[in-house]
Amino acid sequence: MEEKQALLYKAAKTLFSKGGFKSTSVAQIAKEAGxxxxxxxxxxxxxxxxxxxIFLEENAALKQKCQAQLDVTQEPKEVxxxxxxCNSEGMRSSPILREWYNRKVFAKLEQVYRLEHGSEAVHFLYDTFVELVGRWQAAGKIRNDIDAATIMLVFTAIINIDVHKEEIGVEHFPRLLDTITSLVMDGLIQEGRHA
Structure with a gap:
């Protein structure tokens, strides 16, 4: 990254972290960068x-942090x-990643991303987890009548429920997320043991 580009990047990261996407202007970023x-x-x-x-860099750092804490010897439900x-806590604690919950902001960002990357999705630890799901299936720990890619889409859907927490009711949201995760994992594990 060139020096001026790095100055802009650093200035923007600081301003976005303090004031959010919507409140930060290009003029402010340029001024902060000098x-x-x-x-x-x-x-x-x-x-x-x-x-x-900046968002993608923060998201990648969160993935690496979560992966470093991962103990794949645990049972699938615990993993x-x-x-x-880890993902939920990381999203909440980062002002940059919290913009994921601002639907107006993220709709704009998604358009930019899709123009650049087509329909390719940003999956949370996709490569690591699709391999792990395959190993769990081969070991009979989870059901194998659903392909690993579809199971990954179910996990992605659980993560994306966060975007709708206001519609669901913030006070109910943590309980709902735990319940949905538990039901999905119980279904995958119970069916896996009977397969």
Whole structure:
């Protein structure tokens, strides 16, 4: 990363962390970096693109942190519960990642992402987990009549429920998330043991 681009990136990360995406302008980012607004556009086509780059970096760091804490020798239910809790806590504790819950902001970011990456999705630890799910299936720990990719989509759906917590009711949300996770895992484990 060039020096000026790095200054913009660092300034934006600071400002986005303090004030959020919507309250931060390109002019503020340029000023914080000590550069002209025109310089911003030499490196980034939009505020959305810069924020998305920062968001993806934060998300990757969270994935690495959660993966480092992962004990794959535990039973599937414990591993999944740990990963979902780690992801949820990481999302809540990072001002950048918390923007995931702001539907208006994330709709804009998703458009930028899809333009750049097509329909390819950002999966939470997808590569690590799809392999682990395959091993659990081979060992008879979870059902094997559903392919590993579909099981990963179920886990992704559980993570994405967070986006709807206001509609569900924030006061009910943690209990609901635990219940859904438990029901899904019980279904995968019980069926796996009978297969």
């Amino acid at each position: 550069l002209a607004v025109g310089t911003f556009y030499l490196y980034y086509p939009s505020k959305e693109k810069l924020f998305l780059d 999944i519960a740990h990963m979902l809790a």
